[in-house]
Amino acid sequence: MRGDGETELAESTVDAETPLADATVGGEWWATGVVYQVYVRSFADSDGDGVGDLAGVRSRLGYLELLGVDALWLSPVYPSPGVDHGYDVSDPRDIDPLFGSLDDFDGLLADARRHGIRVIIDLVPNHTSDQHEWFRAAVSAAPGSPERSRYHFQSEPNNWQSVFGGPAWSRVAPEDEYYLHLFAPGQPDLNWAHPEVREDLEKTLRFWCDRGVDGVRIDVAHGLAKPEGLPDDRRQPGWTVVEDGTPDPRFDQDGVHEVHRLIRGVLDRYPGRMAVGEVIVRDDARWSAYVRPDELHLAFHFGLLNCPFAADEIRDTIDRTIAAAGSAPAVWTIANHDVPHPVTRYGSLERARAMALIALALPGTAYLYNGEELGLPDVDLPDSALQDPTWRLSGGTDRGRDGCRVPIPWEGEGPGYGFTTGTPWLPMPESYGALTAAEQLEDPDSTLSLYRRALELRKEHPAFRGAQIEWFGAPENCLAFRRVGTTLVCALNTGDRPVPLPPGDVLLTSADLTENGELPADTAAWLA
Known part of the structure; x- marks a missing residue:
């Protein structure tokens, strides 16, 4: 820089x-x-x-x-x-x-x-990738072979869907088995029982x-x-x-x-x-x-x-x-x-x-x-x-x-x-x-x-050393919590109008406070 x-x-x-x-x-x-x-x-x-x-x-x-x-x-x-x-x-x-x-x-x-x-x-x-040496060996091997047992191969697929869209099964070749891929076809799922x-x-x-x-x-x-x-x-x-x-x-x-x-x-x-x-x-x-x-x-x-x-x-x-x-x-x-x-x-x-x-x-x-x-x-x-x-x-x-x-x-x-x-x-x-x-x-x-x-x-x-939090009362559409055992208070206003801040010295705010020191809408503040 x-x-x-x-x-x-x-x-x-x-x-x-x-x-x-x-x-x-x-x-x-x-x-x-x-x-x-x-x-x-x-x-x-x-x-x-x-x-x-x-x-x-x-x-x-x-x-x-x-x-x-x-x-x-x-x-x-x-x-x-x-x-x-x-x-x-x-x-x-x-x-x-x-x-x-x-x-x-x-x-x-x-x-x-x-x-x-x-x-x-x-x-x-x-x-793995479908280019991993294990999967290449599996594709070259016969159904039921040890090479295929590292993945999930079946003669008929179930109805699972891929996270990325479409069926979660692809066929190795016509007349061959299907393999499972919960994501893209290039990402065959491993068999973790192996x-x-x-x-x-x-x-x-x-x-x-x-x-x-x-x-x-x-x-x-x-x-x-x-x-x-x-x-x-x-x-x-x-x-x-x-x-x-x-x-x-x-x-x-x-x-x-x-x-x-x-x-x-x-x-x-x-x-x-x-x-x-x-x-x-x-x-x-x-x-x-x-x-x-x-x-x-x-x-x-x-x-x-x-x-x-x-x-x-x-x-x-x-x-x-x-x-x-x-x-x-x-x-x-x-x-x-x-x-x-x-x-x-x-x-x-x-x-x-x-x-x-x-x-x-x-x-x-x-x-x-x-x-x-x-x-x-x-x-x-x-x-x-x-x-x-x-x-x-x-x-x-x-x-x-x-x-x-x-x-x-x-x-x-x-x-x-x-x-x-x-x-x-x-x-x-x-x-x-x-x-x-x-x-x-x-x-x-x-x-x-x-x-x-x-x-x-x-x-x-x-x-910032406290390991737990406790909640304070806050106006509607707002929240405020304190790190237990410390003086840190965090306040957030998700409403559409300014609200008073909790007591404390302001450490940091995500936006400027209003002229009278209130917390604006869409703004958070740290106080101690």
Whole structure:
């Protein structure tokens, strides 16, 4: 970055020998940390091919340190045909040349440590690419062969549907068997009852832990088991649903917990490592099972991510998330690579900024998605630019997730805005010119400046030490809570008129207070 930020970045690095695990009591850095999700393809491109890469991430570590995050989570960078932009993995123990090499990865780890930042990688254990050596061997083998037993092959498909649209079964060839893929046809589901599948995951976990990664994010953590016999989905047409809440047979099978105990068993042999799961389970009691003491350290509840901008619903969601987490730290996020940016989802930048302060004020760990701190909206891309497999597999009825994956604008002008010297893999709009990181670093009122100040207070102010919250009475369409045992109070106004603030000294607000010191509509405040 240009300007004053460059000096500040250079002066704020830590000694490469500093043991990062000492950052929190007991080494449990993940219990209160702030993790920044890097969607690598869209973060920073070092070689001008229009696609972000590991060297690009390394070049922006100073920015992440200046922002104040504790760790970064890398989207998949393994060899992949790119059917689902890396979530179709052909080799889980290597780096795709599109992103660099294992040497580049090792260099990123070393540089991140010098900046005081940990690194989490994305594991994709539910499925492989159809170009994985196992699946190529399965296709070449006969029905009933050992090669096919690592996946789910059947002579006749059941009625399951793909998450991306269309049937969840594809035929290998005419007169041959069908194979199961809960996502794209290029992502065949693994059979987690097979011992070789489990052994291979252990090997992958050891490979990356030995290289020095600090944690893993488990993709589709609720999907790593299938019901015996793969019965039909009774929620589909042709079945009579006898009760509401008929379970989805594709996910959240009891056998999944054996896999997570396996993962935990490997990670426990590497002090300071953690696992966070993508757990999409709407029943809170069943969700809680994923964060039992011998399973995942953390799991995404996604309640806040899916909650509308309404005080009563936000309060209820916070209570549910904390209760479901139990003794595990709660995880808070309002953005990721699968949902519209907060500015678009909530309908305004003001609401997105307010919700950021809510998420960052809560006890537990917080996850940010790259570009969230710049207040980026989703981009309305032309049909010809869309690349998400959901667009094609839904027959053009679902535009997919590309709108929230447009590359990050760093500085300067289009078409690359400092992201690339070439043509970005997704087009970047002219409106990004006013939202670059360079511009926002110089503006004390920018969304980037808001996030920087919020993360600084969260890390350094003693009011953020409380592990529980208690609610205060608040006007209609408002909420206010305090971190128990501290002086921190967070207030939010989701109504349409200003309201009085709770007592206390104002630490930070998502927008200016009114002339008489009241909290405006669509605004949050921290007080102590």
